[in-house]
Amino acid sequence: MQRLSRLRCQNVSRQEDETGMFDQDILSDEEREALNEVMLTPPSQSPQRVLIVDDDKDAREILAEILSLNDICCITAAGGTSAMHLLQTRPSIGLLITDLRMAPCDGLDLIRQVRESDRAALPIIIVSGDAHVRDAIDAMHLSVVDFLLKPINTKQLLRLVKRELGIG
Numbered sequence: 001m002q003r004l005s006r007l008r009c010q011n012v013s014r015q016e017d018e019t020g021m022f023d024q025d026i027l028s029d030e031e032r033e034a035l036n037e038v039m040l041t042p043p044s045q046s047p048q049r050v051l052i053v054d055d056d057k058d059a060r061e062i063l064a065e066i067l068s069l070n071d072i073c074c075i076t077a078a079g080g081t082s083a084m085h086l087l088q089t090r091p092s093i094g095l096l097i098t099d100l101r102m103a104p105c106d107g108l109d110l111i112r113q114v115r116e117s118d119r120a121a122l123p124i125i126i127v128s129g130d131a132h133v134r135d136a137i138d139a140m141h142l143s144v145v146d147f148l149l150k151p152i153n154t155k156q157l158l159r160l161v162k163r164e165l166g167i168g
Contacts, residue, residue, distance in 0.1 A: 048094030048165050049073040053083040053110060054127075055102040059150075063097060063127070066154055072161060080105030080113065087119050095164045100128035100135060108135070111142045123164040127152060 050067055054060040055078055064074040075093065077083040079102055087093055096114065100107040111124055126139050129150035136147050146160055162168065 049075050049090070049092050050095045050097060050161060050165070051075050051077060051083060051086055051090075051093045052097045053077045053079070053102070053107070054099040055079055056099070059099065063152070063157075066152075066157070067161060070158055070162075072165070072167075079103075080110040083110055084113055084117070087114065087117065087122070093119075093122070095161060096122055096124045097161075098124065098126055100126055100139075101130050108138055108142070111139070111144065115142055125157075125160055125164075127157075 050072055052060050052063045052067075052074055053076070054063070057078070060076045060078070064076055067074050073092075075086055075090065077086055083096070083098070087096070098107040098110055102110075105113075107126055107128070111126075114120065114122055114124065124142075124144045126144050126147045127150060128135070128147070131147070131149065139147050145164055148157060148160075
């Protein structure tokens with residue numbers, strides 16, 4: 001707010017151009033340089049995000065809170081369709097954490113869709129409160145990073161997430 005007040009109080013240079021319109025220059029050279037640096041930062045330098053997919057809202061929010069408290073950026077989705085949309089439109093997603101049992105698209109179906117997309121190399125961690133040995137075998141055949149059972153061991157989860165995102 002104070003910044004806006006200062007900008008309003010500054011003398012604004014006004015020059016009339018050939019169309020009769022006034023060109024107002026409200027940014028200083030330093031401000032313009034700083035803005036250019038922010039706007040021109042390559043996407044590869046933006047923080048990678050974790051996409052958390054679970055049809056249980058509470059479970060999604062708890063996982064997001066655990067990661068956020070450890071300075072890890074998260075995005076959440078309630079199901080496979082919204083997750084695939086986010087993966088296609090958000091290149092900053094560097095890791096997928098998905099529940100196994102979801103409807104109508106379960107976690108294994110979502111992983112198969114990811115593996116058949118242009119995001120096939122994305123690391124994926126499965127979390128599940130209800131899993132069979134066959135599910136774990138199927139998941140490993142789909143090249144998931146790990147298969148964690150609920151309740152989640154938060155230290156193990158954080159270690160895996162940080163390793164996959166390449167952060168200390």
